Amino acid sequence: MPKKPVDSTRERILRAAEGIYAASGFHGMSLRDVTLLAGVNLAAVNYHFGSKDKLIFALADRRLTPINSERLERLEKLRKKHGREPIPVRELVGALIDPMFKALRQGKNTRAITVRLVAQMMIDDPRRFSQIHKTFYKPVLDCYHTELQRTIPQLQSHQVNARFFCAFATVLGIRLMHESMDWFLKIRSEERQFDILEDEMHAFMLGALTGPPAP
Amino acid sequence: MPKKPVDSTRERILRAAEGIYAASGFHGMSLRDVTLLAGVNLAAVNYHFGSKDKLIFALADRRLTPINSERLERLEKLRKKHGREPIPVRELVGALIDPMFKALRQGKNTRAITVRLVAQMMIDDPRRFSQIHKTFYKPVLDCYHTELQRTIPQLQSHQVNARFFCAFATVLGIRLMHESMDWFLKIRSEERQFDILEDEMHAFMLGALTGPPAP
DNA sequence: GTCTATAGAACGATAGAC
DNA sequence: GTCTATCGTTCTATAGAC
Numbered sequence: 001m002p003k004k005p006v007d008s009t010r011e012r013i014l015r016a017a018e019g020i021y022a023a024s025g026f027h028g029m030s031l032r033d034v035t036l037l038a039g040v041n042l043a044a045v046n047y048h049f050g051s052k053d054k055l056i057f058a059l060a061d062r063r064l065t066p067i068n069s070e071r072l073e074r075l076e077k078l079r080k081k082h083g084r085e086p087i088p089v090r091e092l093v094g095a096l097i098d099p100m101f102k103a104l105r106q107g108k109n110t111r112a113i114t115v116r117l118v119a120q121m122m123i124d125d126p127r128r129f130s131q132i133h134k135t136f137y138k139p140v141l142d143c144y145h146t147e148l149q150r151t152i153p154q155l156q157s158h159q160v161n162a163r164f165f166c167a168f169a170t171v172l173g174i175r176l177m178h179e180s181m182d183w184f185l186k187i188r189s190e191e192r193q194f195d196i197l198e199d200e201m202h203a204f205m206l207g208a209l210t211g212p213p214a215p
Numbered sequence: 216m217p218k219k220p221v222d223s224t225r226e227r228i229l230r231a232a233e234g235i236y237a238a239s240g241f242h243g244m245s246l247r248d249v250t251l252l253a254g255v256n257l258a259a260v261n262y263h264f265g266s267k268d269k270l271i272f273a274l275a276d277r278r279l280t281p282i283n284s285e286r287l288e289r290l291e292k293l294r295k296k297h298g299r300e301p302i303p304v305r306e307l308v309g310a311l312i313d314p315m316f317k318a319l320r321q322g323k324n325t326r327a328i329t330v331r332l333v334a335q336m337m338i339d340d341p342r343r344f345s346q347i348h349k350t351f352y353k354p355v356l357d358c359y360h361t362e363l364q365r366t367i368p369q370l371q372s373h374q375v376n377a378r379f380f381c382a383f384a385t386v387l388g389i390r391l392m393h394e395s396m397d398w399f400l401k402i403r404s405e406e407r408q409f410d411i412l413e414d415e416m417h418a419f420m421l422g423a424l425t426g427p428p429a430p
Numbered sequence: 431g432t433c434t435a436t437a438g439a440a441c442g443a444t445a446g447a448c
Numbered sequence: 449g450t451c452t453a454t455c456g457t458t459c460t461a462t463a464g465a466c
Contacts, residue, residue, distance in 0.1 A: 018295055028240070030459065032460090041433055041434085042460095043432075043461085044433090046460080052460070068380040125243065139415060161402075165399035165400060168394050169384075169389045173386070178378075179341055187373065196374070197377055197380070201426065203374075203428060203429040206427065211426075212418065245441065256451060257451095259449085261443060266446080
């Protein structure tokens, strides 16, 4: 069984890389900067990960898998709970965004990093990262989309599609604008920021998804 | 008076640069690729713009200024129209997002480029681009935020702040996910895509901003 | 498993001829 | 205003000693 000590070279590289990647994206992250920050040798990246591309994939796996797994688990629970009845939108929204906030609240120092990292993955060079999309995002999107169709009967199919697109875009945008949150919310305490944002994002999404169709 | 022919070296560089920048960001755009695509000499960039940084600023000015000017003009008109009464949310949302869709609909070939370009500016290396934020975005954000405070009296100040943050994040996210629009909307025709998205985004934003406060 | 050293290519920027 | 040529730097990746 392979050991994964918190301070192994491999872990140090991952920690350093995700900070730089979150801030600057794939092309802005040089292996020199990563290994310098990690305090390890330049050649260690290629030894442990094989290439820069594979290092990025490892970053994705580490952060996206837990969040998306939880999203699927919570959806499964809701399905069992409601049986053949459609799941209320409020609960569906909760299952989609709560895991994100949960991830944000843990790890005080890595918070800003984790937030941007995931979003950066979604927008960074679609050709290079299409495999990441397929691996990590597509399963979640498919499930929630299907469920949303059942749960908002008053809207036509193409309208549900568009709202879901907007909802997902909102989550993406929030993550990317994390640095601007202070300015928008005009509140100092980071804890309070998250409290308010979590509450209002629930309200925002609920209103957005259930609002009447455009005239 | 300086001439600006459509096919000047300067214009060719701008056109080539915005395509590559929109797709790959600052660090992913090399001047070699730009000048190759533009069919001009490598040295031309530094002659016409001075540096890579200044070229990016020129890209921002070309695309952001028209959209944000229109947003401010429409807000000014709404203020005159409603006098001392608060502006209805529906009209405020329209003034904020209509200019974006208007820009998207014109220029069939440059459409996907323009969409991502603006969003890329907002998230690309905050340190490098903080001047772009201050110059192009801050005035618009300030005005709309003030107006929104007056127009949603049933929410507390900090709740309005949070909703506005979400609203802006939605616009940003939509732009960045432009390539995934096909997959989400499951519709072929690009015209129809924009029609539906524009309608439903109005509804989405309206519901989101006016929905009841979180419990 | 970790290091030094370096290959080989691409980068931004500039000097100077035309 | 546009070209060629090139400087100095930085990049990913690898070879080979320990």
